[in-house]
Amino acid sequence: MTEANSEEAAVRPVFYVSDGTGITAETIGHSLLTQFTGTRFQTDRISFVDDEEKALDAADRIRRAGEKAGSRPIVVNSCVDPRLSAALAQSGALMLDVFAPFIEPLERELGAMRQARVGQAHGIVDFDTYHRRINAMNFALTHDDGVAINYDEADVILVAVSRAGKTPTCVYLALHYGIRAANYPLTDGDLETDRLPARLRPYRRKLFALTIDPERLHQIRQERRPNSSYARLDTCRREVAAGEAMFQVERLPTLSTTNKSIEEISSKVLSTLGLQREMF
Amino acid sequence: MTEANSEEAAVRPVFYVSDGTGITAETIGHSLLTQFTGTRFQTDRISFVDDEEKALDAADRIRRAGEKAGSRPIVVNSCVDPRLSAALAQSGALMLDVFAPFIEPLERELGAMRQARVGQAHGIVDFDTYHRRINAMNFALTHDDGVAINYDEADVILVAVSRAGKTPTCVYLALHYGIRAANYPLTDGDLETDRLPARLRPYRRKLFALTIDPERLHQIRQERRPNSSYARLDTCRREVAAGEAMFQVERLPTLSTTNKSIEEISSKVLSTLGLQREMF
Structure with a gap:
């Protein structure tokens, strides 16, 4: 602006x-x-x-x-x-x-006149609608970084290395569409092979992979934990390369989040997985 | 719909x-x-x-x-x-x-022609903008339920009893406006007096209080922890009454979240505290 x-x-x-x-x-x-x-x-x-x-x-x-x-x-x-x-x-x-x-x-x-009441689109909500939305939000937050996961209940599971954009996307999908979006952060152990972690295999159709330019990932991790081995450029390069190899072998729908807005990533997830939800 | x-x-x-x-x-x-x-x-x-x-x-x-x-x-x-x-x-x-x-x-x-490029509003973003937004989001999540709080950095601090709508509002403000919104959940100890908790006193101008109908709070807490003393209607009544007494004595701007959408609560916070931020 x-x-x-x-x-x-x-x-x-x-x-x-x-x-x-x-x-x-x-x-x-x-x-x-x-x-x-x-x-x-x-x-x-x-x-x-x-x-x-x-x-x-x-x-x-x-x-x-x-x-x-x-x-x-x-x-x-x-x-x-x-x-x-x-x-x-x-x-x-x-x-x-x-x-x-x-x-x-x-x-x-x-063939009908509008009902001109104020503030209807983002106004008063019924309990069920509110509840669905808040539940999805709790789901996005509870499942962050692999804690307490019940993937059966998930509408979508975002798979990526740490700090590639999973959390904001999950929260956006929950807030705006009431979608229960879970995180799966790929660990070092997961990245030793190019096959899906065993826990994810039953949920193949819910998976969506995110990747990111290693330089950008390095920049993001540096802000988070400066000068850690986690943030080092060669760590980022290795993790991203291993993740991308897995996504390709397993043929997961994959999107690079580099320079993409949260809205754009969320929209791609929705359109790729064919999730049609009403907007809140 | x-x-x-x-x-x-x-x-x-x-x-x-x-x-x-x-x-x-x-x-x-x-x-x-x-x-x-x-x-x-x-x-x-x-x-x-x-x-x-x-x-x-x-x-x-x-x-x-x-x-x-x-x-x-x-x-x-x-x-x-x-x-x-x-x-x-x-x-x-x-x-x-x-x-x-x-x-x-x-x-x-x-006196100018539009630049008709596609998807500009929610499209590619520069690193600083993305970063500001993600930082605000991390702030909203990190500070949830009183953990690791640095209120100096907060733009706004939402004060309320548990489950009155603080977290979704903080996350919405972060996602959409890059606002660093912190949570302060009122504890039983806080509610024993009608004065502000000591930790909040230096930040009076950043405070915004949320309240809620006790019946609704009961309903929400029941979903979260069924049949707990936390969820009991009389607990909810007592906490809400004590919170409202404090907000009144301390003259905090207060909003009831009952039947309100997250957008509506967020907009009221922005307009009451005079926070003007660009939308993402």
Whole structure:
């Protein structure tokens, strides 16, 4: 967001405004802004704007930010009530309403009017949904680094050497999709052969392997345990090479996590294993 | 997504199609669908559609899903290349392009053309960004339940009795905003007085308290440790009452997590403490 052409370039204030959490507005706004690399943006979130007074307060704050920056603000707005959008528009900002363009085509297609209640997407949840999600999260955390594993219950088992990206991916899959993702960290013993560890063999169809560039792994492990033999570049090279040999012999779906975001790794796991889950 | 009017109602196939992870398409699509409660939707994600052949394959799959369901599919599409969108449209689906309505107004406002590269929002990341995020995540996990705490480094410290929602909130804040969120679980000893535990006093401005309905807490703890004294309803009532008394005396910002989503709790923490961070 802050790649500037020059230090003197005007900063453009951007506000994600919502009657709920603002996550939808922020997600699409963020995606839009990444497509305009020549501008510096200063982003702010204004959540839970659910009455006209709050909307007018927000409009005032937005207008002042524009005056201070010397440029017209941009509002990415997901309020469902048009009166709130109208109040926000008094800021003079460029208004981008994230739902408006899609509601009419959907209403026409579905032959039904939208139910314009606020904050539905990330709002109140029923106990079962909450529970499923938290259970998946506990699963991801409990199973971290091979502790207390019951692989029967896992939807997916990520196999990799230490610090290749298993934990964040497991947690992301749990949080966003309620998927029970387990970790299997490859030990030195496992890496002595190019065959799967015996414990994993019954679960072949749940396995997904992660690999990583050894230099990057070295960099990550150095931060974690500086100057340990664990972090040494030749250790990383040896472990990665042995892991990759195993993945190839066993024909596991394999992804390199180097320079990949957690979202990207998670999406690849889902699409490769054909896991279709509803987003939370 | 599955609240049906009747079991016989036609299911409407919905596809989130993207040249990258599909997270943006899925987030806005999910928000849109929650506004149409009278329809049953069957949602699928087709990620990494980054050439025309994949787009035509996707179109074919979408068309067949519509034939099978006996209703016209809906495509929520975030491909930036118009040729891919055109190929997808051959499915005959209702096409909702999540970027199209906003690009022209933004180009006009910014006086610049978009850089239409694929999957930028959740794609390749530099080492520093990745590292900041993973460090925050390690922080959230390491500090869980009071282990090895260095509160000086925390951006926020969530204070609550056990199982009131601290861990998922910490992990969400770390994953999505790179915020170092620490846990402080209130112990029986802490709850004997209505003053803050001594360890927390230097960090007053970082504190955010969570509370929960005792019945709900009982339900959650029962799943975790059935029929333990820890899970008993009267234990839950006593702990919650003592915690709330402390939060009130110490005037901590407090939120009840009952029936709230992790996103909602996280957003409230951010907006209350005035933490403004860029989304990952």
